[in-house]
Amino acid sequence: MPERRYLIASAVVVLLLALLPLGGSRYAVDVATEVLIYVLFALSLNVLIGFTGNVSFGHAAYFAIGGYACAILLTTYGWPLLFALPAAVVLAGMVAAVVGYFCVRLTQIYFAMLTLAFAMLVWGIAFKWKEVTGGDDGFTGIKLPAMLAHHTSYFYFTLAVVAAGIAALWVICHSAFGLTLIAVRENSVRTGFIGVDTRRMRWAAFTVAGTFGGLAGALFGMYHRGMYIENAYWTESAQVLIMVLLGGIYSFVGPIIGAAVLYLLQVFTNQYTTYWPTVLGLILLVIVLALPDGLIGLVARVRAYRKAWQRT
C-alpha cells in the first residue's frame, strides 16, 4: 500500500483540481485538461523508460491509435463512449503487444530505432488511409455524448479517468511485477539467472505502456474533437520523452511534474514568441548537462544540501 502521506497528498491535489472550474476561468480549465492528459501519457512511457530501462522513440504511435480508434468508433460507427473508449484502449494495447513482440528482441539504440520505425508506420497509415482517418485533414467532428459536451464536464471526466489511470499505474509500478522490471533495468543478466524471462518482462512493460498511452490519446482526441496526423508524428514521441526526462525517470512522480512543467512552459512561451522548438532545445540541453535525474533529482539534491548546511 502507498504510504498514507502520499495518499493524502494525492487526494488533496485531486480535490484542488476539482475546485478549479469554480474559479470561472475557461482558459485555466482547458489548460488543466490538457496537462492531465499529458501527465498520463508521460507516466505510461515511464513504465518502459524509467522502470524497465528501455527508451522508446515511438510512443506517440499508441497515443494516436487510442485517439483515432476512439474517434472513429464514436463517430463513424456511432458506438457509445462506454464501449468506444475501452475498445480503443484495448486496441492500442494489442498493437503495442504486436510491435513490442518484435522490438524487445533488440536492446538499446536498436530497440529505440525499431520503436521509431513502427511509429512512422502508424503515422504513414494515418496519413494514407484517408477514408478512415481523414488523412492529412485530420479526423474531425468527433461526436461526444451530450453529458461531456461542456468543457467543465469534460474536465471532470478527464480528471476522473486520469486519476484512475495514475492509480492503476502506481499499483502496477509498485507491484512484484514492477520490482522485477527494476531488476531487469538494473541487471538483465542477473535477472535471467534468478529465473526470470527478461524479454517477456520487457514485452509486458511495452504492452502496459502502450495501453495507457492509448488511453491518454483517446482523452486527447475527444478533448480536441479531432485527431491529426501530427499526433502520430515522431516529434510527439520526442516531446513526451522530454517530459519524462525533465521530470526524472527514476521516480514515479517525476514524469507528472515533467509533463506539467513542459506543457505550461510551452503555453507560456507561445504567448511571447514562436520559437518554442528553440526553447525546447535549450530545456533538453539543461536536462542532459545539469539535470540527469530531472527536476525530482534536483529537489532531492537541494534537500541534501540544506541538510548538510544545517549540520554545519
Add this chain to the structure above:
Amino acid sequence: MLRPMLRIGGLWKAFAGFVATRDVSLDLAAGETHAVIGPNGAGKTTFFNLITGHLRPDRGSVSFEGRDLVGLPPQKIVRLGIARSFQRINIYPRLSVFENVQVALIAHERQQWNLFRPGRSLHREGTLELLELVGLAREAAETAGELSYGKQKQLELAIALASQPRLLLLDEPTAGMSPQETAETIASVRDIVKARGLTLLFTEHDMAVVFGIAERISVLHHGVIIASGRPDAVRNDPEVRRVYLGEHGHG
C-alpha cells in the same frame, strides 16, 4: 556411483578458433562437493557458462537429473534447480541489499507476473533469513554496490540461494578476498551446503581452499580435464604437478 545428478559429456566450445573447452566430460553425484581448478585462462568460467545456459556449447551434452540442458535459456535452468554466482560479482549494485535478495525470492515464487501485490511487502522474513545466513542482516538497508568486495560476494551467494537450488555453482567464491575473508567465506559455504544438502560445484584458484573442502577435484588445463579424483590422488598426479601445481610453486 549412482546415476549422477549432473552429467557432462564431450563438451566443446570454441571462440573464433580458440578452443576454450575441449571434450570435457564430468559426472557429479548428488551431495558431492566438487572443485574445478586450473590456472587463469584454463576455461573454468567458460565451463560454468556452458552448464548454466549463459553460453551454448558447440558440441556435447549436459544433463541435470536426467534432463537435457543444452539450448535451454538461463531462466529455465535456474528453475530446474541450478543456481550460480559469477567470478565478476553480478548483483544489483544500485538496489538495497534487502531488495537484491527480495527480488530473487519474488522470481523464485514466480510472482513477477503479479501486477497487484506490492513488491516491497513480499518475502520480508525469507529475505532476512537469507541475509542472516550469509551474515548480512545488519547491512540490509545499505546500497549493495557500496558493500565491501567480500560482502558483495556473500550477497551474491544469498541471491543464488534464494532460487532454492539443489546444485550450486560458485565461480571463484573467494577471488579478491583477504585471507581472513576467504576463511570465513569457506566456512560459511561449507555450513550452508551441508545444512541444505546441496551439491556444490565450484572453481577456485586458492589451493588451500580447494583441498580444505572439496571431496573431488578436476583439473582443467587449456580447456581439457587432465585429472579428476579425490584430493590426494589429484595432488600426487604427476601430470597435475607438472602443468599446474609446479607452475604456481604450490604442493
